[in-house]
Amino acid sequence: MLTQMIPEIGHYALVIALLLAAVQSVMPLAGAATRRPLWMAYARPMATGQFLFVAIAYACLTASYMLDDFSVANVANNSNSMLPWYYKFSAVWGNHEGSVLLWSLMLAGWGYFAASFSRELPRDMVARVLGVMGLVCVGFLLFILVTSNPFERLLPHMPADGADLNPLLQDIGLILHPPMLYMGYVGFSVVFAFAIAALLGGRLDAAWARWARPWTNLAWACLTVGIALGSWWAYYELGWGGWWFWDPVENASLLPWLTGTALMHSLAVTEKRGAFKSWTLLLAITTFSLSLLGTFLVRSGVLTSVHAFANDPSRGFFILMLLGITVGLSLLIFALRAPRVSHTVGFSWLSRDALLLINNLMLVIMTVTVLLGTVYPLLLDALDLGKISVGPPYFNALFVPLTLIMSVFMGLGPISRWKETAPSLLVRRLWLAAVVAVVLGAALPLIFAERWSAPVAVGLIAALWIVLPMLRDLYDKIRRASTLGAGLKKLSLAYWGMQLGHLGVAVTIVGVAVVSNYNIERNVRMGPGDSVQVAGYTFTMIELTDRRGANFLADRAVIEVQRGDSNRRFTMNPEKRLYLATGMPMTQVALRPGFFRDLYVAMGEDLGDGSWAMRVQYKPFVRWLWLGALLMSIGGVLAVADKRYRRMATAPDPEEAALKPAGGDRGKEATA
Amino acid sequence: MTLSLTPKRKQKLYVLLGLVALAAIAVGLTLYALRANINLFFSPVQIAAGEAPFERQIRAGGMVREGTVVRNPDSLDVEFTVTDYVDDVRVHYSGILPDLFREGQGVVVVGQLHQGGHIMADQVLARHDENYMPPEVAQALEEAGYKPEDFQQKAADVAKRLEAEKAAGNRNGDGATSSSY
Numbered sequence: 001m002l003t004q005m006i007p008e009i010g011h012y013a014l015v016i017a018l019l020l021a022a023v024q025s026v027m028p029l030a031g032a033a034t035r036r037p038l039w040m041a042y043a044r045p046m047a048t049g050q051f052l053f054v055a056i057a058y059a060c061l062t063a064s065y066m067l068d069d070f071s072v073a074n075v076a077n078n079s080n081s082m083l084p085w086y087y088k089f090s091a092v093w094g095n096h097e098g099s100v101l102l103w104s105l106m107l108a109g110w111g112y113f114a115a116s117f118s119r120e121l122p123r124d125m126v127a128r129v130l131g132v133m134g135l136v137c138v139g140f141l142l143f144i145l146v147t148s149n150p151f152e153r154l155l156p157h158m159p160a161d162g163a164d165l166n167p168l169l170q171d172i173g174l175i176l177h178p179p180m181l182y183m184g185y186v187g188f189s190v191v192f193a194f195a196i197a198a199l200l201g202g203r204l205d206a207a208w209a210r211w212a213r214p215w216t217n218l219a220w221a222c223l224t225v226g227i228a229l230g231s232w233w234a235y236y237e238l239g240w241g242g243w244w245f246w247d248p249v250e251n252a253s254l255l256p257w258l259t260g261t262a263l264m265h266s267l268a269v270t271e272k273r274g275a276f277k278s279w280t281l282l283l284a285i286t287t288f289s290l291s292l293l294g295t296f297l298v299r300s301g302v303l304t305s306v307h308a309f310a311n312d313p314s315r316g317f318f319i320l321m322l323l324g325i326t327v328g329l330s331l332l333i334f335a336l337r338a339p340r341v342s343h344t345v346g347f348s349w350l351s352r353d354a355l356l357l358i359n360n361l362m363l364v365i366m367t368v369t370v371l372l373g374t375v376y377p378l379l380l381d382a383l384d385l386g387k388i389s390v391g392p393p394y395f396n397a398l399f400v401p402l403t404l405i406m407s408v409f410m411g412l413g414p415i416s417r418w419k420e421t422a423p424s425l426l427v428r429r430l431w432l433a434a435v436v437a438v439v440l441g442a443a444l445p446l447i448f449a450e451r452w453s454a455p456v457a458v459g460l461i462a463a464l465w466i467v468l469p470m471l472r473d474l475y476d477k478i479r480r481a482s483t484l485g486a487g488l489k490k491l492s493l494a495y496w497g498m499q500l501g502h503l504g505v506a507v508t509i510v511g512v513a514v515v516s517n518y519n520i521e522r523n524v525r526m527g528p529g530d531s532v533q534v535a536g537y538t539f540t541m542i543e544l545t546d547r548r549g550a551n552f553l554a555d556r557a558v559i560e561v562q563r564g565d566s567n568r569r570f571t572m573n574p575e576k577r578l579y580l581a582t583g584m585p586m587t588q589v590a591l592r593p594g595f596f597r598d599l600y601v602a603m604g605e606d607l608g609d610g611s612w613a614m615r616v617q618y619k620p621f622v623r624w625l626w627l628g629a630l631l632m633s634i635g636g637v638l639a640v641a642d643k644r645y646r647r648m649a650t651a652p653d654p655e656e657a658a659l660k661p662a663g664g665d666r667g668k669e670a671t672a
Numbered sequence: 673m674t675l676s677l678t679p680k681r682k683q684k685l686y687v688l689l690g691l692v693a694l695a696a697i698a699v700g701l702t703l704y705a706l707r708a709n710i711n712l713f714f715s716p717v718q719i720a721a722g723e724a725p726f727e728r729q730i731r732a733g734g735m736v737r738e739g740t741v742v743r744n745p746d747s748l749d750v751e752f753t754v755t756d757y758v759d760d761v762r763v764h765y766s767g768i769l770p771d772l773f774r775e776g777q778g779v780v781v782v783g784q785l786h787q788g789g790h791i792m793a794d795q796v797l798a799r800h801d802e803n804y805m806p807p808e809v810a811q812a813l814e815e816a817g818y819k820p821e822d823f824q825q826k827a828a829d830v831a832k833r834l835e836a837e838k839a840a841g842n843r844n845g846d847g848a849t850s851s852s853y
Contacts, residue, residue, distance in 0.1 A: 239771070365698045372702060387713035387808050389731060391782075394709035398701060523748055523767050576771075585771045604748075604768030613748050613768045 003063075007072050007151040010060025014151075017053035017108070018141040020046050024111075025134030028127035032201070040127035044115045047130050050137060051112035058105045061150050062092050071158040074098060074150045080164035080581050082551040090175040091165045096299060096315070097150035099178060103295070104140045106179075106186040111137065114190050114215070121211060128197035129190075136189050139322045147315045164581030167552070173233030177226060181253060184223025185291040188256060190215040191263065192288035192330070195281045199333050204281070204341040209271035212284070214640040216267060217497075220260045221636035227253050228629035239587030239602045241521065241617045243625060246395040251374040252294030255367055259287040262363035264636070265356045273353055273418055275345040278338045279360070285330045290367075292323045297374070348420040355413045362406040369398045407462040407509065410502060411469045429476070433468035437461050449518060459513025463506035470499050497639025501632050508628030514621035521618075523604070526557075527611030535618035537599060538562045542571070544612070552577040552586075557612065559590065559601055574614075576603040598622050711782060715809045717818075720759035724785050732761060732791055733780035734809050741775060754779060754791075756809050758818060762790040772798035778809070 024046035031039025061074070065088045070076040078095045079088055092098040111133040118126050144150070194212040198204040230253065235243040244250060263283040269276045296319040347353040373390045380386055415429055441461030446452050474491075481487030524532045531540035542558040554575040562569045572590035579586065592599035597620045604613030713731045714724040724730055732754060740753035749766045752775075763781050773779060773796065783793035 240768075361694065365694070368698070369702050373706065376706065387731075387811075389711045389713070390706065391709045391711055391729070394705045397705040397709070525746070525748055587771055605773075607743060609745070615768055 003067060003069075006060045006063050006067075006069070007153065010057040010064075011149065011151040013053045013056040013060065014141060014145060017050050017057065017104075018138065018145060020050040020053060021108075021134045021137040021141055023134075024050055025131050025138055027131075028134070029131035029200075032124040032127040032131070035124075037123060040123050043127045043130035043134075046134065047108075047111045047115040050134070051108040054101075054105050054108040054141075058092075058101055061098060061101060062089060064151075065089065065092050068162070070160070070162050071153050071155055072150075073152045073154045076154055076159050076162050078162065078165055080162040080551065082581065083162075083165060083170070084550060086175065087165060087170050091169070093178050094165055094169045094174055097144070097148045099182075100140065100144055100148050100299065101150055102179065103182055103186060104137065104144060106182050107133070107137055107140060107189060110187055110190050110215075110219075114193070118211075124201055125197055125203070125208075125211075128200050129193045132193035132196045133189060136193075136326070139325070143315075143318050143322065147318050161581075164551070164579065167577065167579040167582065167584050167586040168237060170579075171233065171237055173229065173237060177229040177233050180222055180229055181226030184219050184221075184226050184260075185253075185256065185294065187215065187219025187222055188260060188284075188288045188291050190219065191284045195284035196330060196333060198341060199281060199337040202337065202340045204270075204277050206271050206274060209267050209280070210645060213264075213267050213271065214645050216260065216264055216284075217636040217640045220257070220264055221633035223253070223257050223260060224629050224633040224636065227257060228626045228633075231629075232626050235622070236589050236591055236600075239589055240615060241519075241589075241600050241602070241619060243515075243622065246373070246392045248374050248378075249298050251370050251395075252297045255371055255374075256287050256290040256294060258363050258367040258370070259283055259290055262360045262367075263287050265359050269353055269356050273345055273347070275347065275353060276357070276360075277341050278334075281334060281338060281341070283360075285327075285334060289323065289327045289330070290371075292319070292326055296320055296323050297378075347418075350416070350423055350426070351420050352413060352416045352418045355409050355416055358409050359406065359413065362402055362409070366399060366402050369402070370395065373398075403509070404458065404462050407466050407505070410505065411465040414498060414502065415469050415473055429472060430469055433472055434465065437464035437468055440464055453517045456513050456517045459509050463509045463513075466502055466506040466509075470502060474499070492642055492644075494639045494642040494644070497635045497637075497642070499635070500638060501635030504628045504631030504633075504635060506628070507624050507631055511621045511624030511626075511628060515619050515625070518620045519617065519622075522616045524614055524616065525607060525611050526614045527609075530611070532614075532616055534616050535597075536564050537618065539572075539601065539616050541614070544610075547575075549577065551581060552579045554578070554588065555603065555606070555612075557601075557603055557614070561592070561599065572599070572601050574601045574603045576606075576612075593623060595623060596620060713780075713808050716754060716756045716759040716761045719761050719785065719789075726785050726787060728784060729782065730785060730791075731780055731782050732763075732785075733778065734761075736773070736775050736777055736779055738775045754781065763793050763796075764790055765793040765796055767796075769796055770798040774798070780808075 023042060027039045027046070028043035031037070031042070061072075064072045064075050065079050066085065068075070068079070068081050068088075070079075074095060074097050078098070079091045083091065093102040111130060114133065115126070115130055118129070121129075191212050194208070194215065198208055227250075230250065231243045234245070235241060263280065266276050266280045266283055270280045296316070299315065299319060345353075373394050377388050377390055380388055411430070411433070412426060415426060438461055441459075441464050442457045444460055445456045449456070477491060478484060478487030481490060520535050522532055522534050524530075526532065526541045528541055528543050531538055533539075538561065540560045540562070542560050545556050545558065547554050547556055554577040556573055556575045559572045559574065560569055561572055570592070572592060574590040575588035577586045577588055578584075587602050587604075590601045597618060600615075600617040600619055602615040602617075604615055606612055711729050711731045712724075713733065715732070716734050718724060719732060724732070734754040734756040737753040737755040737760060740751075742751045744750070747766070748768065749764070750769065751762060751764050753760045754763055755761075763783070765781070765783075777798060780797045781791060781793040782795040782797070783791045785791050
């Protein structure tokens, strides 16, 4: 009896959550404006309650999926009784309604955590932060209830079985990628709320920056992993070995990542030097707005892609309104209140401050170019000026040089000092790194690859130029301590976080440069007995078989791979599957991953005479792409774990000393 | 009005000039790159009318006409006709066609139009669309003065028959070494 009511309970819980969110936004904001502690005190319990009820709604939808309740339209359209339980569980967010519900769950979850971990914050700050988050929640819960109710029933004509989950989504990638990405997207709502709260309250000091930084880093780390997972998933799932397509949906996730990266760095300056205040606020607002824009692009159906589930124009319109209101209101508040919080701090044009400013400029330029290439076709289409598409060459032509320019400054940044850095110091500490980077970067492809490639050399030089100065810095810091252990102990977690994050960028650059230029792809016709040589590996098709999976039939090739003349052999088994419920074909790639190279075999199409079109690829260093992203996000999390975020004092922090470069070769600089 | 440049103003001026220069470079590069990399979309009707440029990267789309897919038995070269049920264009491609490529289904090809009126495609994208017609193509047809009824019924008939064939093929091919779909 009760199980039959699950969808109604979920629906009802959503309505309650909406009401709680409304109270959460109105009472504390009004209380903070009128200085009424009682009203402000509404913030925390409401945030907790709202999270609880959204979680109940989410659990109800999940239960409907697990119990195969095909009277729920959402379940009937996106699940099937043959689906394994873990795909039923993740199918919840493999469609428009469910993914928006997940979005809201995470939003409420971040709100709950912000409420729990803000004990040391002033009351009015907490009230404002949670109030703003409540407003965002109201917007999204309304969106669900008005346009995308996941609990709609198909009664009395319920189908006997579901239409099945898109086979492309029946993968571990679906389980991991969307939640991680959403954690990132939604996480930026916290720093957005902090920014609006700072504007409303007129308070923006080092303490504020210290509160905002961990939230920014966490959201950014999640987004980084989410994007990397998406790239990794596309790589093996789509069957042609690409890892980044400059698809509008990918760009939509890259945009908040770029501004989020800028925000992290800008927050560092705001905390340490009290500068860039309005800029930081603007970045916080921009980053969250871009997250919303991404949601709009993906969820409105203006794009046709694997990600676009919805084609209901009212939904697109609703998100566009939500985006318009958020951007408009927050920019209005910014325009009215920013002059209060900003204040000028001088710094020389060769200092860490200035280098971080350049970093921010580069990231913003990147954001603008990607944004332009992404929305330009949509704008032209909306204005009826023709159907165009902007291809990857555009993005590569701009993004690659901009990244290279930025890596030049990335080499300088960690070595330089706040406020002012003597040019002679930089030259003395970096000339060796520069020489080694150039020589090694140019020589490595010559030694290890069959042909020298200028783009690879440039990529390696950039990566080395990022890494070597950091090593030098580390060496200088440790050398001055009595023992190695003591030296290492003195370094803060924030320092290690920065080092690791930058190392991640270098690793990703190496991966991109090498795999883009040394990738070998052969599309061949193969029947049993045929073989093909790719990069010293011999791929021989032994036989073609077939097999039956839980919910699909598959043609399967058995490929034996031999390296050079050695006797080491292994087999790879690519498949071409036909999913029974939808009749959709899908390529299942056979992968042989490795730290330095991946072997990649995919079945193309049946050519009719017993042979298949096969795609055989050799992808050197492709793992480095995602490894770099992983390092970046670990860096981001490590920095959050730093002691000074746990102690919420407003007084200057003694830890700061450890963050500043401890000095150069000679002692005199120690006092600089 | 005299402009006295105090050191502070001077610094501000430099910053401003630097920003303007950077912005100008960025905008210039962006526009250049954008202009060189825009792919315009053409439907077979538009190509037949001579609207599409030769030897430039374009996108073209329509339905794969039935019975027009010809493979070279020794290589991965393939030819097929893309139609909007009003005009046709021949497409040459070398490589692996996407999973969802089927006769009677919608495709979008990226490539260059050659003097002979055929397209050398670098990329073939298949679309799984309920209407069996890419939206761009439907719109181009309507702009050329054709009504949806002129092509929709035809497209739907083809789709229905292919579905039936596919279902039959699955039953027959079930368990066989090389089932085709």
